[in-house]
Amino acid sequence: MIKAKYQSVLELGEKLNIKNGDVSEANGVLTIKGTAANQYEKNLLWDKIKAIGGDKPSDIVADIKVADTSVFARHTVKSGDTLGAIAKQYYGSAGKYNEIFKANTDILKNPDVIHPDQELIIPNL
Structure with a gap:
């Protein structure tokens, strides 16, 4: 039961x-x-x-x-995603998008430009 x-x-x-x-x-x-x-x-x-x-x-x-405590999560970008929306999903606040951007500067050059199928690190805060 x-x-x-x-x-x-x-x-x-x-x-x-x-x-x-x-x-x-x-x-x-x-x-x-x-x-x-x-x-x-x-x-x-x-x-x-x-x-x-x-x-x-x-x-x-x-x-x-x-298994992996080095990151909070990993996120594969889908069409229509924004860093703000991703931040809201994982942290509850769109304003934390810059934390995600900073953790992914190896693949992101501008926080306003992300592409489908990019795998982003969602850092521990």
């Missing part, structure tokens, strides 16, 4: 391709373990857990590690 309650968390884990995933249930508590690619993906999982179980759920224990 607890597993069904958190099924959307498990589905998100599959979508994010969480490595070394393990799910078990005992005494009314769901335990999930795995390794997310980066901190952003770990945060997505925790946000989903909190949306279902509240800020401190007592019926789930999650041990999510992060």
